[in-house]
Amino acid sequence: MKLSVNFIICNNLYWVLCLCVALLWRVCGFKGLLFSMRFLYKPLTGVIKMASAAKKPKLSTAATSQSNGIPSKSNDIEEFMKKLQSKREETAASILDYKFNKKRVRIVSQEQMVPDKLEGVVYWMSRDSRVQDNWAFLFAQKLALKHEVPLHVCFCLIAKYLDASVRQFDFLIKGLEKVAADCKKLNISFHLLEGSGDEVLPQWVVKHNIGAVVCDFNPLRVPLGWLDGAKKKLKKDVPLIQVDAHNIVPCWVASEKQEYSARTIRNKINSKLDEYLTEFPPVIKHPYSAKFEPEPIDWDEAIVSREADKNVGPVDWARPGYDNALKMLKSFLDQRLKEFATKRNDPTKDALSNLSPWFHFGQISVQRVALCVQEHKGKQTESVNAFLEEAIVRRELADNFCFYCEHYDSIKGASNWAQKTLDDHRKDKRTHIYTLEQLAKSETHDDLWNSAQIQLVKEGKMHGFLRMYWAKKILEWTPTPEDALKYSIYLNDHYSIDGRDPNGYVGCMWSVCGIHDQGWAERAVFGKIRYMNYEGCKRKFDIKAFIARYGGKVHKYVPKK
Numbered sequence: 198m199k200l201s202v203n204f205i206i207c208n209n210l211y212w213v214l215c216l217c218v219a220l221l222w223r224v225c226g227f228k229g230l231l232f233s234m235r236f237l238y239k240p241l242t243g244v245i246k247m248a249s250a251a252k253k254p255k256l257s258t259a260a261t262s263q264s265n266g267i268p269s270k271s272n273d274i275e276e277f278m279k280k281l282q283s284k285r286e287e288t289a290a291s292i293l294d295y296k297f298n299k300k301r302v303r304i305v306s307q308e309q310m311v312p313d314k315l316e317g318v319v320y321w322m323s324r325d326s327r328v329q330d331n332w333a334f335l336f337a338q339k340l341a342l343k344h345e346v347p348l349h350v351c352f353c354l355i356a357k358y359l360d361a362s363v364r365q366f367d368f369l370i371k372g373l374e375k376v377a378a379d380c381k382k383l384n385i386s387f388h389l390l391e392g393s394g395d396e397v398l399p400q401w402v403v404k405h406n407i408g409a410v411v412c413d414f415n416p417l418r419v420p421l422g423w424l425d426g427a428k429k430k431l432k433k434d435v436p437l438i439q440v441d442a443h444n445i446v447p448c449w450v451a452s453e454k455q456e457y458s459a460r461t462i463r464n465k466i467n468s469k470l471d472e473y474l475t476e477f478p479p480v481i482k483h484p485y486s487a488k489f490e491p492e493p494i495d496w497d498e499a500i501v502s503r504e505a506d507k508n509v510g511p512v513d514w515a516r517p518g519y520d521n522a523l524k525m526l527k528s529f530l531d532q533r534l535k536e537f538a539t540k541r542n543d544p545t546k547d548a549l550s551n552l553s554p555w556f557h558f559g560q561i562s563v564q565r566v567a568l569c570v571q572e573h574k575g576k577q578t579e580s581v582n583a584f585l586e587e588a589i590v591r592r593e594l595a596d597n598f599c600f601y602c603e604h605y606d607s608i609k610g611a612s613n614w615a616q617k618t619l620d621d622h623r624k625d626k627r628t629h630i631y632t633l634e635q636l637a638k639s640e641t642h643d644d645l646w647n648s649a650q651i652q653l654v655k656e657g658k659m660h661g662f663l664r665m666y667w668a669k670k671i672l673e674w675t676p677t678p679e680d681a682l683k684y685s686i687y688l689n690d691h692y693s694i695d696g697r698d699p700n701g702y703v704g705c706m707w708s709v710c711g712i713h714d715q716g717w718a719e720r721a722v723f724g725k726i727r728y729m730n731y732e733g734c735k736r737k738f739d740i741k742a743f744i745a746r747y748g749g750k751v752h753k754y755v756p757k758k
């Protein structure tokens with residue numbers, strides 16, 4: 198129907214155009230015709246564009262590929278990079294001239310003194326794989342400069358990590374390749390060690406007579422285990438020092454306990470931003486050269502030799518590395534930030550930063566992004582405030598939860614009211630039950646859900662609003678809340694570039710078991726857990742356009758016997 202209306206509009210436009218041309222020819226002759234066409238051209242192309250746009254689903258291009266964030270001019274990015282570097286240099290000549298805020302630091306091992314005879318300091322890089330704007334890197338350089346020794350960076354690469362696929366390893370490893378190149382320019386040697394930090398780092402430290410290990414901070418179970426193992430194996434006189442390079446307000450400073458919700462942590466974080474949301478000094482060219490060469494690294498081999506699902510490969514729109522993160526940031530500042538306050542919950546609009554892949558791997562600092570976004574506060578106050586709420590308060594709340602709650606990915610981690618209500622409704626009849634495989638293949642009766650799942654699988658990131666709907670439907674369509682949590686975490690970790698992140702665990706826990714939320718009107722299956730439905734989505738955005746873009750189908754439901 199829509200198509201035929203468009204056809205009639207276009208057809209009529211064609212005849213009107215012909216008539217105009219004939220009339221002008223007759224009245225003004227050929228030159229006059231050409232002159233008039235210059236004025237006619239603009240409005241006419243506008244009308245024709247409008248008519249043809251009406252044929253397509255109403256989606257901006259980024260929602261299809263999340264890629265229009267990458268601006269075309271590389272000069273702009275170089276300028277942007279230079280501007281950031283001058284800001285660092287204006288702040289201090291190096292970290293030695295800068296008053297480092299010691300509250301960013303935790304001494305993990307007993308020893309606090311660096312041994313007298315040391316041949317180097319190492320930054321054990323893990324969650325924050327970038328050089329500049331990295332408090333852990335800066336602290337390591339501070340120690341090395343103070344003791345006049347070489348600075349090394351080690352990344353310990355494991356064969357398999359949770360449910361990560363090649364997509365995420367590719368992003369990580371290609372990002373590290375760029376880190377290694379940046380380190381080289383700064384006379385800092387980069388080492389890729391095969392194995393987990395607790396297995397391989399302590400021996401490497403002994404072998405090279407390293408006097409101090411600085412590491413970054415990750416509140417998740419597996420990296421905390423590496424930290425604990427390394428602490429036990431490192432020699433007693435080698436201090437192990439942890440710096441929170443991921444959060445703006447260090448996790449242990451923001452709060453000393455598990456917070457109940459955004460409401461209870463917001464002021465604790467915001468009241469400390471004057472102290473912590475500061476400019477960075479630069480990591481500088483290191484004056485003391487390493488006494489040994491790093492082992493050569495075969496970067497391609499490092500990717501292919503991971504034990505990860507190779508069917509889930511890299512995506513085009515999100516390319517790894519600090520330079521690509523900056524491109525995405527620049528396009529956000531120039532094009533999308535202005536819409537963030539009003540359109541961020543509409544999956545058919547292009548209003549998000551799309552920065553979560555780079556944030557997750559620490560390829561860009563959230564603090565740097567927050568500083569850049571803040572510069573727009575005068576003109577885009579609401580959008581800036583909304584972004585800082587998400588990127589600082591909500592994100593740091595997720596770290597708080599995972600750091601203080603042992604059961605951050607299990608129903609046991611939910612509040613008592615939530616556990617009780619889910620239990621009360623454990624036996625409620627489910628209208629639909631799907632297996633993990635059906636969910637992964639987007640084979641449900643819900644075309645919107647299927648489209649969101651297709652977006653996740655194809656693009657490696659689902660729109661933030663749909664992530665909530667998506668996980669809540671998994672609760673509705675699986676036999677138990679435990680299954681729902683397990684499946685949503687698996688799918689998120691396996692396909693999403695930003696998965697395996699505190700934000701992901703908290704996102705799934707919020708959707709399935711009400712973490713950081715309150716109780717709502719009681720209903721089947723969900724109990725008092727907040728409910729979301731298809732009709733609600735319809736009222737919020739043009740779901741037809743979203744479905745048309747991703748092609749989710751309505752699959753006939755066949756109950757399993």
Ligand SMILES: Cc1cc2nc3c(=O)[nH]c(=O)nc-3n(C[C@H](O)[C@H](O)[C@H](O)COP(=O)(O)OP(=O)(O)OC[C@H]3O[C@@H](n4cnc5c(N)ncnc54)[C@H](O)[C@@H]3O)c2cc1C
Nearest residue numbers: 549550551552553587588591592661664668696700701704
């Ligand atoms: C079921 C579910 C799963 C999720 N899984 C992940 C995940 O694996 N990794 C991940 O980073 N986020 C996850 N989120 C949180 C949020 O949806 C994403 O951070 C956001 O969609 C990332 O896109 P963006 O960078 O364009 O976000 P923007 O809206 O541009 O926000 C900027 C940044 O703020 C932070 N942020 C935004 N929303 C939230 C939030 N609700 N909670 C915490 N931090 C937030 C993120 O760091 C994000 O990159 C999940 C949410 C849900 C409901």
